[in-house]
Amino acid sequence: MRRRQVLALGAGLVPLVAGCGSGRGPRERALASSTVSVIVPGPQGCGADRVARSLRGLAERASLVRGVQVVNRPGPTALAEFAETRTGARRLLMAELGTVGMVRPDRQAAAFAGTTPLARLCGEWELIAVPAASAFGSFGAFADAMRRDPAAVAVAGRAEGGVDHVMFGMLAQSLGVDPRLPHYVACRSGDDAAGAAAGGLAAAVVGSPAGLGERLRAGELRVLAVSAPDRVPGLDAPTLLECDTHLYCADWRALLGPGDLPDDDRDALVGMCRSVTETASWREHCRRNGWAPLYLDGDDFGRWLGVESARLSKAFGDLGLRA
Template sequence: MQKRMVMAGALALALALVSGTAAADPARVMIPANPGGGWDGAARHTLAAFARSKVFTDGASFTNKGGAAGTIGLAEFVRTAKGDDNALMVTGVIMVGGAISNKTPVSLADTTPLLRLTNEYNAIAVPAASPIRTVQDFMQALQTDPGALPVGGGSAGSVDHVMLALLAKHAGAPVSKINFVSFSGSEILAALGGGKLRAAISGVSEFRRFADSGRIRIIAVSGPTRVEGLNAPTLRESGIPVEMGNWRGFVGAPGMSAAARKLWLDRFAALHGSAVWQETLKTQGWEDAYLPGDAFAAFLKSEEARWSDALRDVGILK
C-alpha cells in the first residue's frame, strides 16, 4: 500500500512538472498598444473567452505598452519575459510591417510563435458631418490634394498606412504626398470624432460602435464582402481593387518550454472549438483565421517577405 502511494505521488509530481508553472499561474499578457485599440480588444476578449469557456480559469494580468507599430512592446516583452511559460503577447500584421519599416533590432523571430487567431478587415471612416459622403468623394479628395486630406491610422508601415498608399496609387496621387497621421489605441477615435482628421482607416470593430452611435460614418470596408449589419460598400464593389486584412494572434515568451508551448496550443485549440469563442467572433466582427503551431511559424516567415515587398512597392520602405 505504501509503495502504491509513493508511486501515485511520483506520478502526480511528474504530471505537474510536464504542465509547468503555466498550469497554476495567471497568464501575463503583453499588449503592445495603448488601451482601447484593436490589439487591446483582441487580448482582453480572448482571455475573457478563456475564462467563460472554462478552458483556462487562472486569470490574467495585462500590460499595455504602445508605440512604433507594437515594436516598443515587443522589445520589452523579449527583454523581460525570457523563459516565462505563462507570458503571452498579442501580435499581428501591423507588428510585422512595423519591425520591417522601423528596422528594429528585435522581431517576432525572437519570440515563440503560437497561433494566428482572427482576421479583421479595415474600414474607412469620416466625421459625422463630413462633406465626404462616399468612398468616391474620398478618392476624389485624395486625387485632388492628398496633403490636404489628413487620414489617421496606426503606426507607420501598418496595414492602415499601406492601405492608404494603395488607395493613393489607384487615385493617381503620389504616395509621397499622402498625409498619414499615426495614432495608438483609441486616440484616433477622439481625433476623428472631434474633426481633427478628415478620415481614418482602422479595423471595423474599432469604428463600429462609434458609427452606430452616429459620431462617425463608415463609407467603405476593405474585405471581399460587406459586413453584416453595416451599410457600407466594399472597396472592390466600388471599383477600387484593394483588399486588406489585419490578422491577430499570440506568441509566447523567448525560451518558452516545449511543454508549455504544447499546453497553450492545446488550450487555444479547446477555446477555438468552444461555443463561447464562436459567439466572441460574431459579437466582435472577427473572422476565424485559426492557424496554430509550426504552420503559424512558417506563415510568419512568409509574411515578413510579403510585407517587405509591399512596403517597397508603395514607397514606404526604401
C-alpha cells in the same frame, strides 16, 4: 480601371479550425495546472489587451490553464522583455499589426524571427468613411480625387504608424499614389478621428467599426468601403475588392511563444487557443467587440506571419516611418 494588387492578409484569410478531442495528453494536463503570462504591447483597454483578457477568461473558465496573467508594457519594452523569455517561463506575446512598427526598420521584414507562432486569434477590418454631406458619393469618387491631387486630400485616423495610417498608406499605393503625399491627420482615438472628419478637418476617416460606430449610428458619417474580402454583415458598404482595389487589411491579434518552445508545449498552447476559439462564448466576444474570427494556426500561420511581416515592413518604408 487597372486593378492593383496589395494583399495584406494573403491566403490565411480562410480560418483553419480543427477539433481538439476530449482527451488530454501529459502536456495539456501540465498546462491545465500552470499559470501563463501574456505580454501585451500596450496599455490596459487597448485592442490587444481586450483580446488577451477575453482569452484569459475563457481559458480559465474551461480549465485549460490554471491562470493567465496579462502583463501590460509599452511596445518596445514588451518586445525587449519577450526577447529575453526562456523555456519554462511560460511567457507569451500578444502580437498585432502595429508590433511590426516597433521593430528596427532593418529587422521589420523578419520582425518575429526567433519566436514560435502559435495562433492568429481574430482581427478588426478597417472602414473608409466620409461625412454624411460629403461630395464623395462613392469610393470611386474618393479614389479619383486621390489620384488627381493627393496632397489636397486630408484623411484622419488614429496614431501615426498605427493600423489606420498603414492601411491608408497601402490604400494610396494601390491607387497609384505616393503614400507620403496625402495629408494624414493623426488623432488620439478613433472617435477623435471620426470627429475630425465630421467637423470638416479631414475629407475622410480610416478606422475600425468599433471606433467609428457611434458617429456612424448617429448618421454623421457614411462608409465608402470596407477592407474585408467579403461584405460585413450589418454594414451596407462594398468591399475594396468590389471597388476594383485588391486590398485586404485587418488589425490582427496573434499569440506567439518563445523561440525555444518545445514542440509538445507548442501543441498544448495551440490546443488551448483552438478550444477557446471554437466556443460560442468566444464567438459572442467577437460579435460584441466587432472582431472578425480569423483563426489560423500551425505551419500555415507561421508562413502567413512571415509574409505579413514583409508586407508591413514595405508599407512602413513607403510611408517614411521609422521605429
